[in-house]
Amino acid sequence: MSVERVIQLAHGGGGRLTRELIETQIVPRFGQGPLKGLPDGATLASPGGRLVFTTDSFVVQPLEFPGGNIGDLAVHGTVNDLSVCGGEPKWLSLALILEEGLRFEVLERVLNAVKRAADACGVTVATGDTKVVARGQGDGIYINTAGIGAACPEFSLGVERLREGDRVLVSGTLADHGMAVLAARQELGFGEGLRSDTAPVHRLVRAVRDLGAAVRFMRDPTRGGVATVLNEMVEDRAVGIRLCESDLPLAPATRAVAEMLGIDPLHAASEGRMILVCAPEAEAEILRRWRALPEGAGAAAMGTVSADKGRVILETLAGGHRLVDVPRGELLPRIC
Amino acid sequence: MMKYIDGFRNPAVAAEFVRRIASQGRELAARSRVVHIMEVCGSHTMAIGRYGIRTLLPENAILISGPGCPVCVTDPGYLDAAVALAMRGVTVVTFGDMVRVPGSTTNLAACRAAGGDVRVCYSPSLALDLAKADPNREVVFLAVGFETTIAPVVSLVEDARREGVRNLSLLTAFKRVPPALRALAADPELKIDAFLCPAHVSAVIGANAYETFAAEYRVPCVIAGFEPLDILYGVYGILAQVLAGEARVENQYARVARPEGNLKAQERIARYLEPVDAPWRGIGVLPASGLGLRPEFVEYDAVRRFGVSVEGGRQHAGCRCGDVIKGKIRPAECALFAKACTPDNPVGPCMVSAEGTCAASFKYEVPEAEREEA
Numbered sequence: 001m002s003v004e005r006v007i008q009l010a011h012g013g014g015g016r017l018t019r020e021l022i023e024t025q026i027v028p029r030f031g032q033g034p035l036k037g038l039p040d041g042a043t044l045a046s047p048g049g050r051l052v053f054t055t056d057s058f059v060v061q062p063l064e065f066p067g068g069n070i071g072d073l074a075v076h077g078t079v080n081d082l083s084v085c086g087g088e089p090k091w092l093s094l095a096l097i098l099e100e101g102l103r104f105e106v107l108e109r110v111l112n113a114v115k116r117a118a119d120a121c122g123v124t125v126a127t128g129d130t131k132v133v134a135r136g137q138g139d140g141i142y143i144n145t146a147g148i149g150a151a152c153p154e155f156s157l158g159v160e161r162l163r164e165g166d167r168v169l170v171s172g173t174l175a176d177h178g179m180a181v182l183a184a185r186q187e188l189g190f191g192e193g194l195r196s197d198t199a200p201v202h203r204l205v206r207a208v209r210d211l212g213a214a215v216r217f218m219r220d221p222t223r224g225g226v227a228t229v230l231n232e233m234v235e236d237r238a239v240g241i242r243l244c245e246s247d248l249p250l251a252p253a254t255r256a257v258a259e260m261l262g263i264d265p266l267h268a269a270s271e272g273r274m275i276l277v278c279a280p281e282a283e284a285e286i287l288r289r290w291r292a293l294p295e296g297a298g299a300a301a302m303g304t305v306s307a308d309k310g311r312v313i314l315e316t317l318a319g320g321h322r323l324v325d326v327p328r329g330e331l332l333p334r335i336c
Numbered sequence: 337m338m339k340y341i342d343g344f345r346n347p348a349v350a351a352e353f354v355r356r357i358a359s360q361g362r363e364l365a366a367r368s369r370v371v372h373i374m375e376v377c378g379s380h381t382m383a384i385g386r387y388g389i390r391t392l393l394p395e396n397a398i399l400i401s402g403p404g405c406p407v408c409v410t411d412p413g414y415l416d417a418a419v420a421l422a423m424r425g426v427t428v429v430t431f432g433d434m435v436r437v438p439g440s441t442t443n444l445a446a447c448r449a450a451g452g453d454v455r456v457c458y459s460p461s462l463a464l465d466l467a468k469a470d471p472n473r474e475v476v477f478l479a480v481g482f483e484t485t486i487a488p489v490v491s492l493v494e495d496a497r498r499e500g501v502r503n504l505s506l507l508t509a510f511k512r513v514p515p516a517l518r519a520l521a522a523d524p525e526l527k528i529d530a531f532l533c534p535a536h537v538s539a540v541i542g543a544n545a546y547e548t549f550a551a552e553y554r555v556p557c558v559i560a561g562f563e564p565l566d567i568l569y570g571v572y573g574i575l576a577q578v579l580a581g582e583a584r585v586e587n588q589y590a591r592v593a594r595p596e597g598n599l600k601a602q603e604r605i606a607r608y609l610e611p612v613d614a615p616w617r618g619i620g621v622l623p624a625s626g627l628g629l630r631p632e633f634v635e636y637d638a639v640r641r642f643g644v645s646v647e648g649g650r651q652h653a654g655c656r657c658g659d660v661i662k663g664k665i666r667p668a669e670c671a672l673f674a675k676a677c678t679p680d681n682p683v684g685p686c687m688v689s690a691e692g693t694c695a696a697s698f699k700y701e702v703p704e705a706e707r708e709e710a
Contacts, residue, residue: 262690310703314388316387316388316564317345317346317350317387317564318345318347318350318387318388318389318392318564318565319347319350319351319354320387320388320392320564321391322385322386322388322391323699323700323701323702325700328679
């Protein structure tokens with residue numbers, strides 16, 4: 001009988017086991033390109049022009065959830081941040097903090113997901129690091145990814161460009177990631193059919209690049225959900241946003257669970273969606289292009305930039321209206 | 337499930353109700369009448385905010401949020417007793433909202449940070465589990481709630497007796513809705529023309545429980561559910577009664593609430609509990625408005641078991657939660673609201689509970705720019 005293979009403290013000690021970990025887990029997946037020969041730093045060919053640079057850490061629990069795991073989440077999160085800044089993602093760093101006792105099979109599933117996601121996004125894992133912390137000092141795996149992208153000159157994005165009458169589009173259903181992770185963590189016993197939306201949005205951005213002038217602003221509604229992104233967009237501005245509750249795209253399972261738990265779907269995270277504000281004349285074309293892509297199949301217009309100075313207002317199903325507040329306190333701890 | 341819910345949120349039907357209510361509003365205006373409708377359930381308060389119901393009503397149909405949240409009406413002295421128990425080594429188990437409710441000088445969250453054993457639960461059964469796991473540990477459950485939650489909580493006593501658990505007790509602050517309605521209707525300073533009665537509480541106590549009250553005080557009582565259409569229909573029913581000069585109990589929640597209520601729950605409540613005079617924060621002591629353990633269950637009564645006092649609590653001098661609960665002022669009329677008192681830093685209980693009137697108003701009515709959070 002074999003003992004289950006797990007991460008040991010020595011895997012982070014810099015000695016033989018560290019070497020073995022890198023050579024068996026990292027090199028076969030990412031060892032081509034800049035990582036070849038395991039230099040201390042990656043030497044990259046400049047794409048020319050301006051660069052976009054971002055970083056994000058991932059501490060989601062559970063590590064694996066319906067629709068994905070911490071590995072693809074860590075790639076998508078950084079790729080999406082680059083994308084909504086108008087960047088074409090090029091390179092990622094991958095830093096792993098592993099907890100002693102982590103099963104190798106989990107690590108392998110996570111790294112496979114990183115590899116698959118990076119390939120799908122056309123980004124190269126150019127550099128990385130692995131550390132191991134003692135049992136009880138981590139939570140299985142923490143991942144940090146930093147990313148570099150080439151800024152697309154077609155875009156000039158900024159909330160100061162929002163004009164009354166602009167349209168607020170979203171690339172798919174809201175809150176699926178937040179609700180799926182919450183249901184998986186709580187072992188709720190309901191929430192069948194819930195699935196995280198973790199996915200890259202770079203193709204959605206690429207699809208509208210030539211309409212750059214009509215695109216005012218882009219953002220991915222992760223932590224804090226749509227409510228937070230929209231409130232940040234109009235804070236201290238002369239414009240506001242009006243959303244129409246009946247236009248909010250929501251998957252039936254997500255809506256049902258949010259309803260049961262009393263969570264506002266506008267407060268819950270997506271990890272594969274983007275919000276885009278555009279000039280009204282570009283709305284139809286952007287939606288047409290997005291809907292032609294699988295990740296944009298559920299794209300919808302959900303609101304309009306309005307004269308409601310600094311406020312986000314929801315026109316409710318009942319026909320009334322109310323403020324859309326940012327979530328307070330811990331809604332869903334550690335969803336990304 | 338969502339198909340069922342969607343039926344109660346149909347925008348076209350809502351629009352029709354709004355039209356009819358507007359027309360009732362014009363009729364009332366022709367008679368120079370303003371109608372104050374009080375809702376006495378936190379779920380109504382939240383739904384009214386979430387669906388912007390106030391923005392749909394005519395100016396002369398005014399919704400007032402009454403004492404609808406059990407956390408908000410809990411007296412500071414009760415919190416003091418809970419803190420005292422936790423500080424002397426008792427494990428205190430509570431629903432989450434109670435943790436931040438201010439007592440006289442501190443709250444359970446601060447007490448926990450200082451080393452008190454305070455556990456937040458989603459189900460009262462955690463208290464029983466903890467007591468069973470360690471018979472040497474005294475466990476007290478903070479038994480707060482209206483009629484809706486009382487029956488499941490007293491099951492703890494039933495379970496503890498059956499399983500021979502002797503280290504579990506309840507610190508009770510149960511409240512009954514009908515005596516509160518009576519006190520509000522009788523208050524000469526208040527002008528309440530009608531009550532929108534709570535769906536879930538009514539499912540337990542039954543529609544009949546409001547009959548004598550409605551007749552005696554000549555106030556229409558309409559029992560309504562928590563969906564936007566339920567609430568609009570409830571307002572419509574109330575205004576129809578006012579226009580017709582009627583004052584009766586109308587049960588619009590007959591899909592769940594029966595005239596006699598839930599007899600099984602009532603029987604269980606009566607077996608373990610008896611009416612007691614109870615303090616309501618901001619209102620005062622109301623006769624027979626609470627429920628306490630019957631003498632034969634004294635060993636499960638934390639007050640007697642530990643000799644703690646739930647009296648003599650003090651609240652923040654500037655806090656006007658009492659006036660908010662009574663419907664005398666809207667939250668924004670309190671000097672502390674959205675300034676010294678916010679959901680992140682609550683001074684009064686109406687801001688603590690997610691269902692509190694001030695929390696709902698803050699969440700759905702105060703723009704970010706007008707908040708002066710510390």
